[in-house]
Amino acid sequence: MVDVIVAGGGPVGVLLACELRLHGVDVVVLEKEPEPSPHSRAFRLQPRTMELLDYRGLAERFRQGRTQWPKAHFAGLRPLLDLGALPGEHPYSLLIPQADTERLLAGRAAELGTDLRRGHRLTGLAEAADSVVAEVTGPDGPYTLTASFLVGCDGGRSTVRRLAGFDFPGTAASVTALLGDVLLDDPEQLPTGVPGTLRTPSGLLMAVALEDPVVRVLTTEFTAPRGDTSAPVTEDELRAAVERVTGHTVDIKESRWLSRFSDATRLVTEYRRGRVLLAGDAAHIHFPIGAQGLNLGLQEAVNLGWKLAATVRGAAPSGLLDTYHRERHPVARRVLRETSAQLALMNPDPRTDPLREIVGELLALPAANLHLAALVSGTDVICGAQDGAHPWVGRPAPALALMSADGRTRIAELLHEGRAVLVDLAGDLSSPAYAAELRDRGVDVVRAEAVGGAGVAGLLVRPDGHVAWAGPVGDPLLRQALETWFAPAPDATTRSRFEDRAVTDDKKGTIMAAFTLDDARRVMKASAGEDGTTAVEGDVRDASFSDLGYDSLALLEAASLIEREYGVSLPDEGLAELGTLGRLVEFVNERLAPKV
Numbered sequence: 053m054v055d056v057i058v059a060g061g062g063p064v065g066v067l068l069a070c071e072l073r074l075h076g077v078d079v080v081v082l083e084k085e086p087e088p089s090p091h092s093r094a095f096r097l098q099p100r101t102m103e104l105l106d107y108r109g110l111a112e113r114f115r116q117g118r119t120q121w122p123k124a125h126f127a128g129l130r131p132l133l134d135l136g137a138l139p140g141e142h143p144y145s146l147l148i149p150q151a152d153t154e155r156l157l158a159g160r161a162a163e164l165g166t167d168l169r170r171g172h173r174l175t176g177l178a179e180a181a182d183s184v185v186a187e188v189t190g191p192d193g194p195y196t197l198t199a200s201f202l203v204g205c206d207g208g209r210s211t212v213r214r215l216a217g218f219d220f221p222g223t224a225a226s227v228t229a230l231l232g233d234v235l236l237d238d239p240e241q242l243p244t245g246v247p248g249t250l251r252t253p254s255g256l257l258m259a260v261a262l263e264d265p266v267v268r269v270l271t272t273e274f275t276a277p278r279g280d281t282s283a284p285v286t287e288d289e290l291r292a293a294v295e296r297v298t299g300h301t302v303d304i305k306e307s308r309w310l311s312r313f314s315d316a317t318r319l320v321t322e323y324r325r326g327r328v329l330l331a332g333d334a335a336h337i338h339f340p341i342g343a344q345g346l347n348l349g350l351q352e353a354v355n356l357g358w359k360l361a362a363t364v365r366g367a368a369p370s371g372l373l374d375t376y377h378r379e380r381h382p383v384a385r386r387v388l389r390e391t392s393a394q395l396a397l398m399n400p401d402p403r404t405d406p407l408r409e410i411v412g413e414l415l416a417l418p419a420a421n422l423h424l425a426a427l428v429s430g431t432d433v434i435c436g437a438q439d440g441a442h443p444w445v446g447r448p449a450p451a452l453a454l455m456s457a458d459g460r461t462r463i464a465e466l467l468h469e470g471r472a473v474l475v476d477l478a479g480d481l482s483s484p485a486y487a488a489e490l491r492d493r494g495v496d497v498v499r500a501e502a503v504g505g506a507g508v509a510g511l512l513v514r515p516d517g518h519v520a521w522a523g524p525v526g527d528p529l530l531r532q533a534l535e536t537w538f539a540p541a542p543d544a545t546t547r548s549r550f551e552d553r554a555v556t557d558d559k560k561g562t563i564m565a566a567f568t569l570d571d572a573r574r575v576m577k578a579s580a581g582e583d584g585t586t587a588v589e590g591d592v593r594d595a596s597f598s599d600l601g602y603d604s605l606a607l608l609e610a611a612s613l614i615e616r617e618y619g620v621s622l623p624d625e626g627l628a629e630l631g632t633l634g635r636l637v638e639f640v641n642e643r644l645a646p647k648v
Contacts, residue, residue, distance in 0.1 A: 054078045054167075055364045057186050057199040059174045059212050061085075063150065064332035064349035065205030066157040066168070070108070071357025073164035074470035077364050080197060081166060082188060084173035084206075088158065091233065091309040092149035094343035096121075099135060100430030101347045102142035103448060104354045107467040107517050111142070114156055120144040124342060126424050127397035128249055129412045133425040137418070140431060141451045141464065150346060177202060177215050177328070184327045200364055203329045203356070205349070210334035216325050222318030222388075225281075227339070227395070229272045231311045232290045235265050237303035242269075242294075253400050255297040266308055271297050274399055277314055285310035315339035315395055317388050323377035331356055336384045338391045342428060348387050351430055352380050358470060358515035367494060367539040379435040390427055435518040436537070441529055442508060442522040449513045456500035463513055466498055470515050472538060477502050478509035478525050480605050486612060493539040526604030531612070541615065569593060572633045575610050576602065593634035597627060604628070614640065 056072055058065045061083025072079045097105075097114065105111045122136035122144045136143045161168055169190065176187030184202040188195055204212025213220060236242070242259050244250045246267050250257040255273040262268055271293040287304045294302050319336045323329055332349030356376045362368035397408055414420040426432035437446030444450060449463045454475070466473045472495040476482065479499055482490065487497040495512070511522035512533050521533035535541075597607060607627040615621055620640050623629045630636050 053183065053198045053200075054080050055200050056080075056360065057082065057174075057184065057197060057202045058205055059186075059202065060205035060207060060210075060332070060334065061158075061168055061170065062205065062207065062332070063154045063157055063346060064353050065203075066154065066161050066166070067350055068203060068205060068331060068353035068357055069166045069168070070157065070161050070164055071354060071470060072361050072364075073161070073166050074108075075358065075361035075365065077361045079166060080199070081161070081168045082172045082174050082186070082197075083168065083170045086171040086191075088151065088154055090151055091311075092151045093231075093311075093340065094150040094153075094346040095147060096343045096347075097146040097148055097153065097350075098343070098347040098429045099138055099140060099142045099144065100433065100448070101350050102144075102146055103140055103431075103464070103517060104351060106142065106464040107354075107515075108160075108470065109465075109468040110156070110160060111464075113160075114148060114153070115146060119147040121147055124425065124428055126415065126428065127394040127408070127411070128251070129397070129408060129415055131412075131415050131421070133415070133428065134421055135425050135429060137422050138425055138429060138431050139451065140448065141462070145429075150343075153346070174206070174211055177212070179216075179326050179328060201327045201329065201360060203331060203360070204334040205330075205332045205353075206334050208333040208337040210330065212328065213320065213330055213334050216328040218325060218330060219321040220318050221321065222337075223316065225277050225314030225316040227272055227274050227315045228277045228293075229270065229313045229315075229339075230285055230290050230293050231309075231313065232269045232285070232287075232304070232307055233262060233266050233309040234269060234287075234290070234304050235306040235308075236267055237305050239267060241300060241302045243298050243300055250298060251398065251400055252297055252299075253402075254299075255400060256398060257294065257297045269294065269302075272398075273297065274401075277312075281312060281314070285312050313340060315392070317392055319381075319384055319388055323381055324373065329356065329360070329376065336388060338388045339395045341391050341394050344387050344391055344428070347430060348384060351383075351433075352376075354516045355380055355435070358472075362494065362539065369535060369538065369540060372537070375436070383430075383433050386427075435516070436514070436520055438529060438533070442511075442519075444508075444511060444519045444522040445533075447519055449511070449517050449519050450506075452506055453503040454498075454500040455503055456498055460503075461500065464517075466496070467513065467515060467517060469496075471496050472513060472515050472520070473498055474510060474512045475500060476510045477506055480525060481510045481530075483609055486609065489542065490534075492542065493534070495534070495538055526608050531608075541612075569633060569637055572636050575613050576600075576606070576633070593637075594632055596631055597633075600633075602627075 055078040058069050058079060058081045061081045065081055069079045069081050102111055105114055123132040124135055124145055125132055135145060172188050172190040174186055175189050178185045183198050183200060186197045186202060188197055204210050206212055239246045244259060246259045246261050248259050255271060258270045260268045287307050290310060291302060291304055317338045320330060323335055331352040333345055359372050359376055363373045397411060434446040452463060454461050474490060474495050474497045476497060476499045482497050490497055508522045509525045512520040514520050514537060520537050521530045523529060611622040611627055627636060630639055
């Protein structure tokens with residue numbers, strides 16, 4: 053038995069496997085094709101995807117020798133979107149063939165020891181209470197494989213989606229589109245030249261130069277597909293489509309790859325059904341514009357990976373895995389809406405022209421241009437926002453320059469191991485003991501200074517780079533964020549000690565745990581540390597914590613210590629709300645009595 057089966061060894065499935073392997077998860081990737089495809093549907097990685105690769109130390113590997121384009125188009129209109137105006141460290145699209153993306157990710161998977169099985173096709177699955185059994189056909193015949201979870205990353209015609217019974221509603225195809233990577237006798241036969249885009253009353257034509265002398269020719273006709281859409285595309289079919297759209301004949305010398313696609317738009321109603329999950333095109337299909345599908349899937353893989361790993365290891369808080377659907381389903385729905393809007397704007401019907409003119413005017417407005425740039429690049433996605441929290445919470449981590457004991461660094465560099473990080477900018481967010489506890493819960497604590505300042509005492513960053521908390525010292529939302537996203541605090545280490553000191557109430561006949569004033573003194577002194585105040589001596593039951601010299605950090609540490617040792621959660625405002633040692637003793641005992 054393995055921990056996770058990933059069906060589909062394309063970029064999304066392999067990146068998910070890499071994320072799982074970072075956490076020591078035993079994963080098997082099943083890919084039906086015996087060899088990687090040399091062909092590429094998509095040719096760019098968006099800014100948000102580049103940020104995610106940077107979080108894993110892979111950005112430079114992908115960027116090497118490739119063009120960074122700080123622009124993008126929206127429905128082929130002018131002016132172009134200005135990606136350079138986006139916040140973050142990667143305000144550009146990286147122009148890279150999908151085949152190269154897949155090759156680089158496969159190399160990373162091999163480095164991490166991933167079991168990638170090519171030529172192995174998933175043919176059936178059965179889900180039990182605590183496992184999933186996959187039926188597989190490989191080069192040596194059929195076999196079964198059992199795992200705790202199975203993730204379908206097997207494309208738009210997903211076998212996993214069909215076998216697991218996911219609903220896949222949406223709209224049928226209304227356009228017919230062909231793609232050909234070809235050698236032309238005379239590229240000048242194309243009325244636009246190469247590169248070039250043409251919108252005519254009959255449809256759209258785009259021509260892009262690939263590796264010399266190959267040219268990618270794409271045609272889009274705004275009529276529903278006819279005939280057998282699963283049949284291979286022929287050179288004659290592509291030639292006829294070019295002639296219908298442009299009115300010109302082109303001579304195709306040789307074809308390297310021919311394919312067809314449409315604007316069929318569908319989205320599963322749920323990303324998870326029990327122990328089966330979906331990611332990438334298995335969960336959604338749409339008209340391909342700007343490599344949106346590839347980037348959406350890669351971003352889903354990083355969102356899912358750390359959550360699934362924590363669940364497999366038994367280190368996830370309640371409901372963590374369900375946040376994958378809650379966070380990513382709305383993003384996919386928005387991408388489908390955006391790609392449908394772009395296609396509608398490209399419709400050659402003359403009645404669309406006034407709308408194109410107005411949208412073009414809007415693109416010239418900086419605010420509107422920035423809004424759409426963030427939309428198509430994925431940088432405006434919010435995951436895990438909290439009411440009343442700092443504006444950073446839920447958004448991708450800001451590009452802060454940090455100075456730590458190890459020198460200058462960035463938040464992206466702190467995430468290379470796939471773990472969360474609490475960046476302590478004030479230098480007093482946690483004691484050494486609490487930092488050790490957080491490490492056991494999957495959170496590394498790094499003390500650093502923000503070059504130029506940050507305006508917060510610290511920030512908690514999830515493994516996928518979204519901010520889970522930012523705020524001042526003593527902010528109770530920090531504990532809430534830790535409990536929401538990461539492993540629960542360890543069980544009380546001194547529970548047996550205080551239960552041995554329990555007392556009997558002769559009148560009620562119940563056992564009541566005793567939390568005495570001495571216990572309160574001990575907790576407060578331990579929280580203050582060696583350099584903290586020692587004023588908790590003598591009869592100080594009614595003295596306020598502030599009079600005793602305890603700052604917000606000490607109160608936060610004391611509240612955490614009481615929760616760990618006695619299993620009692622303090623009020624939202626912590627010890628400050630209780631005010632005195634005497635009231636603290638009463639509060640803890642009131643909650644211990646019915647527990648014992």
